[in-house]
Amino acid sequence: MSAANPYFDRFFIKPLQALVLTAFLFPLQGCAPEIEPGAIKHPNVLFISLDDMNDWAGPLAGHAQALTPNLDRFAEQGVNFTRNYAPSPGCNPSRSATLTGLHTYTSGMYSNYQEWRKVPELQRVQTIGQQFRSNGYYTAGAGKIFHYNQVDTLGWDDYYPSIENPMPEDDAPEVVPANMPVFQYMYDKFDWSGLPVSDEDTADFETVAYISEQLGRDHDKPFFLAAGIYRPHLPWYVPQKYFDRFPLEDIQLPDVLPDDLLDLGPVAHELITRGGNYHKHVVEAGQWEKAVQGYLASIAYADEMVGRLLEALENSPYADNTIVVIWSDHGWQLGEKMHWRKFALWENVIRTVMMVKVPEGLEKMPGGSANGLATDNLTSLLDIYPTLVDLCNLSGRDDFDGVSLRSMLANPLEKVSRPVITTYDYGSYSIRFENWHYIRYLDDSEELYDLKTDPEEWHNLASALEFTEIKAQLAGHIPTDPIDLPEVSLLELMDHHVPPFRSKAYFFSDERKEWMKRFKQVPDQLPREQNSIK
Secondary structure, eight states, X not given: OXXXXXXXXXXXXXXXXXXXXXXXXXXXXXXXXXXXXTOBSSOEEEEEEESSOOTTSGGGTXXXXXXXXXHHHHHTTSEEEEEEEOSOSSHHHHHHHHHHSOOHHHHXXXXXXXXXXXXHHHHTXXXXXXXXXXXXOEEEEEEOSSSTTOOOTTSOSEEESOSXXXXXXXXXXXXXXXXXXXXXXXXXXXXXXXXXXXXXXXXXHHXXXXXXXHHHSOOSSOEEEEEEOXXXXXXXXXXXXXXXXXXXXXXXXOOOOTTGGGGOOHHHHHHHHHHHHHHHHHHHTTOHXXXXXXXXXXXXXXXXXXXXXXXXXXXXXXXXSEEEEEEEXXXXXXXXXXXXXXXXXXXXXHBOOEEEEOOTTBSSOTTOOXXXXXXXXXXXXXXXXXXXXXXXXXXXXXXXXXXOXXXXXXXXXXXOOOOEEEEETTTEEEEEETTEEEEEXXXXXXXXXXXXXXXXXXXXXXXXXGGHHHHHHHHTTSOSSOOOOOGGGBOOOOTTOXXXXXXXXXXXXXXXXXXXXXXXXXXXXXXXXXXXXX
């Protein structure tokens, strides 16, 4: 791979894309905007991270019952990237890639069960916080930005609750689990319940209050403020009023095709049964409707926290000189393909929220973003870091695996042709290009979906001869020399964890087979007719 920018070299310089790229990228380089007197060279940044929010959020219109008025309103104020994808379907690798600018296959940071600070390739680059701080910005954060306690200790002037303890203490019912019966190898946070508390008593409110206080202060230099809102991550424990908005008897379950699993390969089946076969246990316990209610309630709660942050900015002296970025690390499934949680490469796991608002008057973008528009161009969370470096005139990095979206922020409706890659652990890839979604797993099993005609990904076309050429073209975007997963970065696994794919040899090893015997179950076929969320 090119040391300068492997993502650009491999995935953009393609003959069929050259004309589009000339229009898209050259305005950033050869046609610099005319600088107005008094233009803002170093704008402030409000950086809002959500956790596990899938495409049910209003701006992505994935569930008819989702209530996200604040995200909806922001979509009318900024640019909504409706086909945006995560680098990985796990919190740790997705956040590490987004916040360092290096894709998983460039860095070797593939799994939740790694310590990103021990990955050699990530030790040599500046994180987004370090980049802003080294360029004279005041940097402060609160809540989950990096993965739990794997904090970027060098990136912050201040952090709440502290740099060693980055997340406020969360709330829980008196007795847990409150609803979901425990089954062997279940993640112990896999539960949902309303809480008899107010917003002000919750952990995410503390994060919002701290960042709001920062917005109310006088600052003598530009700032980068990061708010890590933890919901809708499990457990779905939020104030009862959010559950009350979604009466249980009205809950609409995801669409599920009864024989959906018949055209999937061994790795896909392993992902579905991961951790003891969640779908089987949720259905048998009669908890599916309650789980969907809990997720919708947690989305609504997270939306309220976003609204409080945006209101604090609007009421501050910085409303007109602050870039706002709202993003989630990846999506989530609640029974689609009989799969629960993240850790898979299907569309509603890897597609995720990203919206950006750029104020007028910036040196790099005098007219600001084309607010109120949505783009269906493919983008990646990896584009956030280089976009902010570009807009904020930061120096020190030119090795990003994403690209600046400055041109797209100005012209969201201009078509840009581009593949976007997501990895699951080492060696399993999703390639999104135009209407196609191609997945190739470490064992070489494949899936191919035409999302224009099959948005639910029910019909795997990979074995159909008429799609051989398309499949080969998409497979051509898979990295040929991904970096190995550095074993020095591995964490000790808990009983419910699935060992990360370290290499093809390890995937087929006796060691891994022995560990995976505990999860060896075949998903039951769907036991009853399901409602539709359409």
